[in-house]
Amino acid sequence: MSLAEHDARTHRNARVRTLILLRHGQTEWNAADRMQGQIDTDLTELGRRQAKEAARELVSRNAIALISSDLRRAFDTASALAEYGSLEVVPEPRLRETSLGEWEGLTHLDVDAGYPGARAEWRLDAAFTPPGGESKLEVGARALPVVRELLVERQDWPGRSIILVAHGGLIAALTAALLDLPAKNWPALGGLANTSWVQLSSHVESIEQPAWRLDVWNAAAKVAPDVL
Template identity: 30%
Template sequence: MSDTRRVLFWRHGRTAWNVENRFQGQTDIELDKVGHAQAERAGRLLATMGPDLIVASDLKRAADTAGYLGRVTGMPIEFDKGLRERFGGSWEGFTGKELAERWPERHPRMDIPDGEPIGDVGDRMYAAIHRALSRTPEGGLLVVVSHGAALRVGISRLLGIPDEQREILGPLSNCCWSVLQQRRDRWRLMEHNAASLPEPVVLSDDA
């Protein structure tokens, strides 16, 4: 059986708000100096995997991260607003400590009173991923560059994990990635929160 498609979900590099533990949401924060260095290093590594298509959120921190991979590979970056981070409403810009003080009951559940419902995030992420997959060849690699919360719910959707159980997956660190591989009609998680190239795995027919 030939190799099947893979999707690599790549979180953007570090920003100043990441350092300050501020809720970014769809506020268009740029990468900081460390974030640019992270993206440059990761871009060189990921280029060796031979991506067939690169799609990214149009928010600057994700777009600039994707740009490092695009420059190494010579491939264009396609932007899709469906890959943006969850809209955080009035929470955007506050630190985790401030959110816990202002919304002590809502904060542990990430229940944003005027924010985007997580189900809506999952719907648009799932749709954006499938738009890109429709242009990814059999045996090919799709790279999706996005944001921490959006990526986790997108990965969960592909794996068939209910949105409310998405925290089964640990968070993605800045500029780290996860890899899913399609096998028959299902997706499997092969790497999560990785910062090094995946090791090849020899699979048996029933693995």
């Protein structure tokens, strides 16, 4: 690469906003295929180790902000990242997991027995709402303003990264909303492993139309079952 090519690439990268969406570490409920939703569960010992491993990987991403769901499993994962840098974890309730209503606390088998066919429909239809819960479309609409506000508030974002720590369902819904995918295409974004992450980037200066691109899905993790 010539010096001119290197300078041109450096200039382009200086305008790029990078957004990293990290899923929390393992909980006992993850291991038992139990539907957590917004029930506030804790990380397992494995989950805490996963958080530290993710922190070691992401510490080099030149992050300027670390924002987390206020549920413990996400906040504790984010806290592991904070230990590797100088950023403070900012809690954000709008990044909580999907409310699953009557399904929360049930295993997958329990849901399938009590609501035959409903879980499959939920995975395939972004507008489907679990009894007393939220649809994926509602979750995306809830989380999208968090990123829009950051675009306005963080004038220092271009050339750097912001990390949001949240939950599998929330991350999938927010990613689909940022990419402005048609609702019928939302199921194309499958499950995320614990402490895997998604990376999006915006290469334009516009705040109103950032034109997000999907760079990475389910990074640094093996493919996970579609839990949430």
